[in-house]
Amino acid sequence: MSATDTLVSFRKVQKSYDGETLIVRDLNLDIRKGEFLTLLGPSGSGKTTSLMMLAGFETPTAGEIWLGDKRLDRVPPHKRDIGMVFQNYALFPHMTVAENVAFPLKVRGMGRGEISSKVKQALAMVQLDKFGGRYPGQMSGGQQQRVALARALVFQPQLVLMDEPLGALDKQLREHMQMEIKHIHAQLGVTVVYVTHDQSEALTMSDRVAVFHQGEIQQIDHPRALYEQPNNTFVANFIGENNRLAGTLHSQDGDTCAVRLPHGEMLHALAVKVGGAGSAVSLSIRPERVRLNRASEGCANRLTGRVEEFIYLGDHVRIRLEVAGARHFVVKQPIADLDRELKVNDVIPLGWDIEHARALDPAEAH
Missing domain, CATH: 2.40.50.140 (Nucleic acid-binding proteins)
Known part of the structure; x- marks a missing residue:
């Protein structure tokens, strides 16, 4: 993979909270432009910490994180130009749906007319164009998650991070939203880094999956290769059923x-x-x-x-x-x-x- 195909680069990144235990150890990872990459692993494996370092909510203990030719680990979160979708939606309850989606554009000082047309486009993309005047509290969990997705995509970031975004939804809605997100990704071509502990979700949605265990990537590969050709016992047992x-x-x-x-x-x-x-x-x-x-x-x-x-x-x-x-x-x-x-x-x-x-x-x- 040439440097021009790489959007994000983790270089020898480590994270420790107590100076002794490494939650993330020597992470070297290149994320390709336009790909849907999932960080998969059990709780405590380092996947969420890696995502939070990329978002800027955690600081690496060692190593560097690059976005294109810009070193990211010294840039504050709000200046990274990265979209974020969380499990708990993180919507503002006192703002309407349209105001929530408009928020990142207002922060960037965009004009009112442009904001209005971009909000309409983003809500249409997640099939909520008729819900702009409602408040988050008047909507179902699945609808709130769509609003959070529209808000993360409205300012056309080159990178969108998703942390267990479907964890609070029931099975049927979750599966429906998996396909929605996959289709939106294909339509926009934005780079997505997605965190989950659900292996079937990772296999369904991703171009590549990085399997984390004890702070290290055990294997990174296309879903089919991970399932058919696991390279160690941990991956074989964690991905799918295994005798x-x-x-x-x-x-x-x-x-x-x-x-x-x-x-x-x-x-x-x-x-x-x-x-x-x-x-x-x-x-x-x-x-x-x-x-x-x-x-x-x-x-x-x-x-x-x-x-x-x-x-x-x-x-x-x-x-x-x-x-x-x-x-x-x-x-x-x-x-x-x-x-x-x-x-x-x-x-x-x-x-x-x-x-x-x-x-x-x-x-x-x-």
Whole structure:
């Protein structure tokens, strides 16, 4: 990526509140112009702190943050020309919707006529053009979030930051707003940095996702690559559902390896993050990649499993099995593919292909 494609650059950024514990450690991150980048991770992983340093509400303990060719970490928040959308909307209750949206333009000293036309455009973009005269308290949570979005975009900033903006909404509205924000992003081409702990939200909305853990980015990639090709156990477990089998590395041959399970079974997988022969390994297999009964016959890896439980989820069923001593091995099947004869306590063959098993570090494997 050339420097001209980069809008924001974190260079060796660190943050500590007590001088000892690093909440963010040595963060190096380039954010591309026009991309939708999500910072994803559990609470305390450093994602929100990184966003707040970019916004100017937190100061880095070390390192530099650049916006284009301007060093940002010394510029006060109100001079950064960055749009912000928070989970709690942060609207002014005593101002109408139109006044709330107009606020950033007034602060910038824009003329009344121009403000009026820009506010109309921004409200039309979030489908609230008829609500300008209402007050935030007269609106639903979803509508208030749209107002907050219009206010963040009205002054046409080159960068918009969103901190868990949909966290307070119910599931259906949340999913609807995810698509709205995605469409607005595509329409405007503005650069968005979005923070969430919700992995499905991150996968749905983003061009790229940076997975944070313990103050460091574990992996940054396109959603599909993160899901299909996690590069360590933390990412495999945090993104989507994941089956883990603990074993030891028997041998490695180029990109693939043989792993011995505790009861002696030998499996083959892609060698992604492994030590030498005899070292502990965690095998990662996605639930939808496992084949049952006759469908497993052509698979390179084959085991048997005892059916423990069926969990129906409308369009698909999750079948929990005991496999090689692991009690929580899950297979996901579309309802149409489910064998109606299958019942709890049945012992059945199952299998998966080498390219769908990843041998990773044993961290948190048990």
